[in-house]
Amino acid sequence: MKLEEFALERTLSLYENLVEYDISPSGVHHYTIDELLTEDEQQELLKQELGYGWTNGSVELRETIAALYKDRDADNVVVSSGSAEANLLVVLSFLEPGDEIIVVVPNFLQIWGLARGLGITVKELWLKEDLGWQPDFSELSELVTPKTKMISICHPNNPTGQYLSLEDMQRLARFCRDHEIWLHADEIYRGSEITVEEPPSFADLYEKAIVSSGTSKAMGLPGLRVGWLVGPKDEIYVAWQRKDYASTVPSTPMQFIADIALKPARRQQILERGRARLRSNLSIVSNWVESYSDHISFLPPQAGAMAFFRYHYDINSTELMHRLRKEQNILVLAGDVYGLDHFIRIGICIPEEHLRIGLERMDRLFESLNSTYK
Numbered sequence: 001m002k003l004e005e006f007a008l009e010r011t012l013s014l015y016e017n018l019v020e021y022d023i024s025p026s027g028v029h030h031y032t033i034d035e036l037l038t039e040d041e042q043q044e045l046l047k048q049e050l051g052y053g054w055t056n057g058s059v060e061l062r063e064t065i066a067a068l069y070k071d072r073d074a075d076n077v078v079v080s081s082g083s084a085e086a087n088l089l090v091v092l093s094f095l096e097p098g099d100e101i102i103v104v105v106p107n108f109l110q111i112w113g114l115a116r117g118l119g120i121t122v123k124e125l126w127l128k129e130d131l132g133w134q135p136d137f138s139e140l141s142e143l144v145t146p147k148t149k150m151i152s153i154c155h156p157n158n159p160t161g162q163y164l165s166l167e168d169m170q171r172l173a174r175f176c177r178d179h180e181i182w183l184h185a186d187e188i189y190r191g192s193e194i195t196v197e198e199p200p201s202f203a204d205l206y207e208k209a210i211v212s213s214g215t216s217k218a219m220g221l222p223g224l225r226v227g228w229l230v231g232p233k234d235e236i237y238v239a240w241q242r243k244d245y246a247s248t249v250p251s252t253p254m255q256f257i258a259d260i261a262l263k264p265a266r267r268q269q270i271l272e273r274g275r276a277r278l279r280s281n282l283s284i285v286s287n288w289v290e291s292y293s294d295h296i297s298f299l300p301p302q303a304g305a306m307a308f309f310r311y312h313y314d315i316n317s318t319e320l321m322h323r324l325r326k327e328q329n330i331l332v333l334a335g336d337v338y339g340l341d342h343f344i345r346i347g348i349c350i351p352e353e354h355l356r357i358g359l360e361r362m363d364r365l366f367e368s369l370n371s372t373y374k
């Protein structure tokens with residue numbers, strides 16, 4: 001199997017821990033265990049046995065996750081090691097060499113890369129910047145063939161932070177139903193809405209939807225490594241079988257914590273803290289962008305924890321990222337990892353102080369770009 005380098009992950013893995021200020025993070029700034037759990041819960045955590053458990057996740061946690069969706073129970077859920085493993089299970093469970101998948105891009109590109117590595121034909125449906133990062137549905141009809149098994153979408157979108165309208169979500173579900181294809185939705189950012197209400201899950205709109213999600217992004221709990229897949233029972237059973245070849249059992253103490261965090265009232269509390277920071281940091285970022293109106297354009301995200309800018313300097317995005325890293329000791333993510341040069345991504349749910357310092361350091365480099373490249 002020939003896997004291309006996963007450019008987005010590789011770039012972060014190489015550099016995120018080496019800079020003074022990492023302003024690239026893609027999730028809500030993380031909680032500590034102390035902030036998350038009450039004293040009683042912390043005491044309970046200490047009593048958790050460090051044994052194996054169910055390979056598809058504890059029954060309690062699967063029931064808690066199932067309750068986030070309509071008419072689902074524990075057998076509709078498989079718990080994974082992060083949503084990254086859930087995405088891996090999607091490819092291993094639903095696709096075979098020779099199949100076709102349509103991936104809505106820009107995207108996190110994990111499914112895209114894995115599928116290509118396994119000999120599945122990947123077609124891209126590009127979200128259009130001039131349509132507010134929405135798809136043109138007429139292009140979708142041109143991409144589908146009798147070999148198409150699945151459409152995969154990241155919703156809300158990484159990196160643009162945009163949603164489909166409810167009408168377009170329903171339209172996409174209808175399209176998949178009419179063509180009898182699976183709809184995979186990576187909903188890891190659901191719950192991080194800044195300017196809109198939390199939309200429904202695709203799992204509640206389409207009977208053949210497979211949803212991957214987890215606690216990492218909107219909830220700010222990436223260190224739990226708790227993700228999941230939700231879908232029809234037979235297919236979830238197959239994903240569970242595939243999991244026997246991957247991480248087998250999810251971590252037992254982390255499932256204990258996730259079960260507390262995902263109970264409806266606590267989940268809302270956790271999400272609200274993230275949204276409050278997102279709202280206030282987004283206004284800092286928007287003011288900063290305004291001061292660069294000749295050089296930067298940007299559609300403010302509706303959700304998600306990142307801002308994705310187009311810049312109008314004559315410099316490649318990977319080169320810009322490395323100059324910021326070497327000259328200013330900060331990390332941003334180059335649009336090149338998404339196949340979009342002249343864009344950069346920054347995290348907007350990092351601590352305010354880090355964000356302000358990061359923006360000041362970008363100012364410093366941009367000043368030199370003004371004189372060097374304009």
Ligand SMILES: Cc1ncc(COP(=O)(O)O)c(C=O)c1O
Pocket residue numbers: 026081082083084085108154158186188213214215216217222226227
């Ligand atoms: C859209 C998307 N899906 C999945 C993941 C994987 O997240 P995790 O494995 O931490 O749950 C990421 C991580 O950046 C992501 O951006």
